[in-house]
Amino acid sequence: MNKIIPLSLVAVASLYAAEVELAPIGVESTVITEVAQNAQVSADLAEALTVKVPSIDMSRRSGIANDIYIRGQKRDNISVEVDGTKVCGACPNRMDPPVSHVLANQIEEVEVTEGPYDVTTFGTMSGGVKITTKKPTKGFSGEITGGMGSWGYKKAGATVSGGNDIVRVLVTGSTESSGQYEDGDGNTLYQQTKNKSSVTNTRYQTKYEDMDAYEKKSVMAKIFVNVTDDQELRLGYTGNRSDNIMYPSTGMDALYDDSNIYNVEYNIANVTDLYKNINLQYYYSNVEHPMTTEFREKATTSAMNVTSHLKTTMKGLKLKNDFELGEYKLLFGLDASKRTWNGNYYKTLTHAVHATGVNINNARTKNTAVFTKLKKSYNNADFELGARYDSTKVTSADITQQDNKYNGLNLNLLTTYNMDASSKVFFGVGQASRVPDGRELYFYGSTGTENGTNDLKKSTNREIDLGYELNNDMMNFKVKTFYSKLKDYIYYNSSLASNNFVNIDAKVYGAEISSEFFVTDDITLDAAASYKRGQKDNALAGQTDTDLADMAPLRGTVGVTYEYMNNSTVSAELIASDEWDNYDSDNSEQKLSGWSIVNLKAKHAFGKSVDFSVGVNNVFDMTYVQSNSYVDLTLLAAGTDTMLLNEPGRYFYTNLTYKF
Numbered sequence: 001m002n003k004i005i006p007l008s009l010v011a012v013a014s015l016y017a018a019e020v021e022l023a024p025i026g027v028e029s030t031v032i033t034e035v036a037q038n039a040q041v042s043a044d045l046a047e048a049l050t051v052k053v054p055s056i057d058m059s060r061r062s063g064i065a066n067d068i069y070i071r072g073q074k075r076d077n078i079s080v081e082v083d084g085t086k087v088c089g090a091c092p093n094r095m096d097p098p099v100s101h102v103l104a105n106q107i108e109e110v111e112v113t114e115g116p117y118d119v120t121t122f123g124t125m126s127g128g129v130k131i132t133t134k135k136p137t138k139g140f141s142g143e144i145t146g147g148m149g150s151w152g153y154k155k156a157g158a159t160v161s162g163g164n165d166i167v168r169v170l171v172t173g174s175t176e177s178s179g180q181y182e183d184g185d186g187n188t189l190y191q192q193t194k195n196k197s198s199v200t201n202t203r204y205q206t207k208y209e210d211m212d213a214y215e216k217k218s219v220m221a222k223i224f225v226n227v228t229d230d231q232e233l234r235l236g237y238t239g240n241r242s243d244n245i246m247y248p249s250t251g252m253d254a255l256y257d258d259s260n261i262y263n264v265e266y267n268i269a270n271v272t273d274l275y276k277n278i279n280l281q282y283y284y285s286n287v288e289h290p291m292t293t294e295f296r297e298k299a300t301t302s303a304m305n306v307t308s309h310l311k312t313t314m315k316g317l318k319l320k321n322d323f324e325l326g327e328y329k330l331l332f333g334l335d336a337s338k339r340t341w342n343g344n345y346y347k348t349l350t351h352a353v354h355a356t357g358v359n360i361n362n363a364r365t366k367n368t369a370v371f372t373k374l375k376k377s378y379n380n381a382d383f384e385l386g387a388r389y390d391s392t393k394v395t396s397a398d399i400t401q402q403d404n405k406y407n408g409l410n411l412n413l414l415t416t417y418n419m420d421a422s423s424k425v426f427f428g429v430g431q432a433s434r435v436p437d438g439r440e441l442y443f444y445g446s447t448g449t450e451n452g453t454n455d456l457k458k459s460t461n462r463e464i465d466l467g468y469e470l471n472n473d474m475m476n477f478k479v480k481t482f483y484s485k486l487k488d489y490i491y492y493n494s495s496l497a498s499n500n501f502v503n504i505d506a507k508v509y510g511a512e513i514s515s516e517f518f519v520t521d522d523i524t525l526d527a528a529a530s531y532k533r534g535q536k537d538n539a540l541a542g543q544t545d546t547d548l549a550d551m552a553p554l555r556g557t558v559g560v561t562y563e564y565m566n567n568s569t570v571s572a573e574l575i576a577s578d579e580w581d582n583y584d585s586d587n588s589e590q591k592l593s594g595w596s597i598v599n600l601k602a603k604h605a606f607g608k609s610v611d612f613s614v615g616v617n618n619v620f621d622m623t624y625v626q627s628n629s630y631v632d633l634t635l636l637a638a639g640t641d642t643m644l645l646n647e648p649g650r651y652f653y654t655n656l657t658y659k660f
Contacts, residue, residue, distance in 0.1 A: 029113045030055075043103035043155065043176050043216070045110075045131075051575075054512040054530035055114050055127070057552045059627040060645050062247050063178050063189070063213035065100035065257070070114060070127035071482070072508055072532050072551040075632075076437050077459070079121045079128040083236060085263050085283035086122060088339060090312040091254075092359070092439045093634050095247055096289050099129065101240055101259045105145065105157050105174055106133050106220050114512075115463050115482060116432030117412050119371040119388035120320070122337055125434040125461045126484065133238070136168035136222050137161045142660055145174075149653035152179035152212070168224045177215040180246065183646035184623030189213060189248040193636070196643045201298035202251050202636050208295045214245040230270050236263035249635050249645040252291040252308065259287040277322040284315040294348055302347075306354055306446065310343035329375040339365040341438040345446060356448045362397035363438025384414040392435045396442045402454045404441065408433040422472040428465040433458045440490055440501045453499040460487040476516040484508040491549075492632040494587045495542035505537040506548050522563050529556040533582060543586035549630035553594075554578040567605035574598055580628060588631040588642050595624035611657045621650040 030053050046066040050058045059067040059074065070078050080087050080098035089096040111130040118124040140162040147155045157174030180188040187195060190209045193202070218240045225233040238261040245254040265281040290309040298304040316337035323330040341363045345354035371388035388410040395403040412430030419425065436456040443452040467480035488503040496502075510532030517525040534548025559573030576596035583589035601615035629635055629642040636643040 029111050029117070032110045032112070033108070043105050043174065043218075045099045045102060045104050045107070046097070048104045049099070049110065049112070049129075051557065052514075052528075053112050054514055054528045054556075056112065057530075057555070057627070059094070059633075060625075060647060061095060061250070062245055062645075063181055063648075064176075064216060065096055065214075065242070065245060067094050067097040068099055068129070069550055069552070070112065070129075071484070071510065072534055072548070073126035074550060076123055076434050076440075077126045077461075079118070079124040080131070081121055081129070082131045082238065082261060083133055083263055084265070084281050084318065085261055085285055086314055086316060086337060087259075087261065087285055088287070088312050088314050088341075090287040090289040090310040090341070090343075091257075091291060092310070092343070092443055093250060093252075093291075095245070095250070095254055095291060096257045096259070096287060099131075100257075101261065101285075101287065102131055102133065102238060103174060103176075103216075103218050103240075105159075106172055106218070106238070108132050108134050114480075115428060115465055115484070116410065116430040116461050117386065117414060117428060119373060119386040119410055119412070119432075120318075120331075120333060120335070122335060122367050122369060122390065123434040125432045125459060126463075133220060133222075133236075134159065134161070134170060134172065136163055136170035136224050138163055138165070138168060143657055145655065145657045147653060147655040149178075150651045151181050153177075153653070163224070166226050170222045171220070173217075173219045175215075175217045178213050180211075180213045181648040181651070184618070184621045184649040185646075186649070187646070189246050189645075192646060193248045193643070196636070196641075201296065201304070203297050204248075204295055205297055205300065211246070211295070212244065214242060216240070216242045230268060232267045234263070234265040234267065236265075237261065246295075247291075249643045251296065251634065251636060252293055253295050255290045255292050255294070255307070257287070257289050259285065261285045274323055274325060275321070276324050277320075279318075279320045281318045281320075282316070283318075284313070286313040287311065292348055299348070302349060305348040307346045307348045307351075308343060308359060308446070309346055310341070310360065312339065312341045314339045327376060331371075331373040333371050335367070335369040335371060337365075337367050339438075341365075356444065356446055358398070359444050359446075360396075360438050360442055361401075363394065363442050364396075365392065365394045365435065365437065367392045367435075380418045382416040382418070386410075386412045386414075386430075388432075390433075390435075394435060394438070394441060396438070398442065401442050401452075404436070404454070404456075406433075406435045406458045408435075408458060408460075423468070423470045425468050426466070429463070431460065431462045433460040436490055436501070450498050451500045453501040456490060456501060457488040457503050459489050459503070461485070462487065474518055477513075478515070479511065479513045481511045482509065491536075491540070492587060492630070493540045493543070494631045495540065502540065504540065506534060507537070508532060508534040508548065508551070524561045524563075525559070526561075527556070527558045529554070540586065545584050545586040547582050547584045547589075549584040549587055549589055549632065550628070551582065552577070552626070552628075553580050553582070565605070567611070568603060570602045572598065572600050577626065583628060584630060588635075588637070589628045590642065590644070592625050592628060592644075595622060595626070597622050597624070609659050611659075612655070614654045615652075617651045617653075618647075618649055623649065 057069045087098040113128040142160040145157045155176040159172040161170040220238045223235045240259045242257040262284045268278045292307040320333040343359040369390045373386045390408045392406045410432040414428045416426045435458045463484040465482045470477045486506045514528040531554045534551040536546045555577040557575045561571040579594040580592035598619040599617045603613040625644045
């Protein structure tokens with residue numbers, strides 16, 4: 001890995017994140033707009049999220065389907081919703097994280113909540129992502145997009161929308177594929193595995209040396225029907241089909257990853273003068289994910305040619321009621337959901353059950369909840385109080401594994417004091433919890449070892465946030481600090497022979513800065529920074545390290561944009577990270593060098609109908625790693641040699657969009 005001088009000023013985390021714009025920022029959340037319009041490099045939402053939200057880091061798993069962390073929190077510690085539908089992946093090893101089941105070019109905006117401040121969504125313990133996809137419009141409009149990039153990357157997509165005062169329809173479809181990217185040393189995914197894996201049989205077979213990294217197709221359709229002037233029926237479907245996805249740093253690859261998201265929603269506005277809105281939503285999603293050793297050297301031995309085939313479903317019903325009671329705004333709602341999760345190990349060639357059999361035996365998570373939010377403004381101060389009560393049951397079809405019941409009360413208070421028309425200070429305090437999932441409670445590894453721990457407690461986050469925000473004609477600036485106390489945090493202890501998930505107490509604290517300076521009418525300078533630190537209260541049994549895993553170091557970005565005509569820009573950015581020197585060595589994390597990369601981009605608008613862009617990322621072809629190797633993920637390893645996946649090297653791309 002190339003060495004660089006550690007940073008003194010740093011911020012956001014990702015190399016291939018798309019350029020996006022920010023809407024006004026709330027106390028507890030950041031809203032990203034124009035996601036689809038600016039997803040120039042990849043349809044992968046994880047890459048698009050990291051560049052404008054300092055609190056988000058990315059976990060590199062492949063050329064596609066990467067995962068996100070919010071302030072070092074991932075998996076069930078954060079929630080993901082698509083148009084109100086709670087989405088879950090099927091893979092215990094996060095090959096299909098929730099954000100991978102919707103593409104950036106389908107999205108209108110994304111709201112990122114930092115902290116325990118969303119009472120409307122089940123499981124928002126330390127943060128959440130609410131994704132809003134494109135809506136159908138009146139009249140007739142659409143766009144056609146195409147793009148190409150290094151290593152055989154290509155994409156094509158189209159969106160058509162139209163309707164009248166009664167019915168509006170939107171249909172969008174896309175296809176995307178890529179060969180194996182190369183790191184700064186010129187190594188493909190195949191070569192990275194060959195060079196770094198000390199376990200010979202986990203390398204790719206020679207005949208797969210030049211296989212594509214992935215192929216992905218997606219379609220989204222929506223129908224909105226105005227039943228009356230104040231009543232609307234909304235129907236939606238999103239389908240994703242991904243094939244032969246390489247996961248080099250993991251012992252298996254995905255044969256395919258198929259997901260479907262269905263949404264039925266009925267909205268009534270202006271029920272009475274006080275009863276402003278009622279919204280009833282039913283959703284259903286399912287994911288099927290078989291991962292296999294078929295492409296690896298071990299598969300040449302029939303007994304080692306194994307497929308782990310997992311499926312998950314999520315269905316839910318949510319009712320939200322909005323009231324205006326004088327100066328008070330009240331939201332009251334009911335929430336119910338059920339997740340199923342099932343998986344088995346098979347012999348790939350015969351599809352007979354493998355000796356190790358089940359990995360997750362029909363785990364079911366049933367939740368019912370009631371929630372409320374109350375808002376009130378008083379002179380220059382705004383107040384919001386939220387509460388949610390959950391009753392959850394998690395069970396397994398395996399009679400040897402115990403059922404678990406959990407109750408939880410989530411509470412938060414958010415306050416904002418408007419110092420003047422352009423500046424304000426804000427304060428938040430909250431508590432939220434989440435229950436263990438089927439993997440943490442009931443999972444069996446490929447050797448038959450029970451990694452899950454049946455009697456885990458729910459995890460609880462108690463957090464304080466404090467910040468300042470300034471917005472005027474010269475600049476936008478925001479600084480935010482936080483302190484999070486984690487009670488019964490679910491953590492993986494690699495020192496245990498089985499039942500590896502344990503409850504611990506820990507803390508996470510840090511700060512985030514984001515800024516935008518309007519140097520002239522044509523030149524904008526932006527900068528951002530993020531720092532966090534996580535520590536266990538006590539070392540785990542059999543261990544001595546008290547550093548908390550997944551806590552990326554100080555990171556940041558500095559960029560400049562020149563607008564030379566309406567909607568035409570030239571931009572450059574420096575993205576950098578300090579070295580990773582606070583890490584959980586007892587659970588397979590390792591010291592990583594600091595890094596910095598430069599990205600360049602030009603976008604030209606030919607009138608209002610055609611946009612053309614060209615760019616190059618990682619201009620100086622640096623070799624670097626941005627995500628670490630916490631053993632919560634199963635990565636290739638032999639002794640202390642755990643494989644980390646290098647980021648892409650120098651990458652050229654071009655895009656063309658025609659709007660009508």
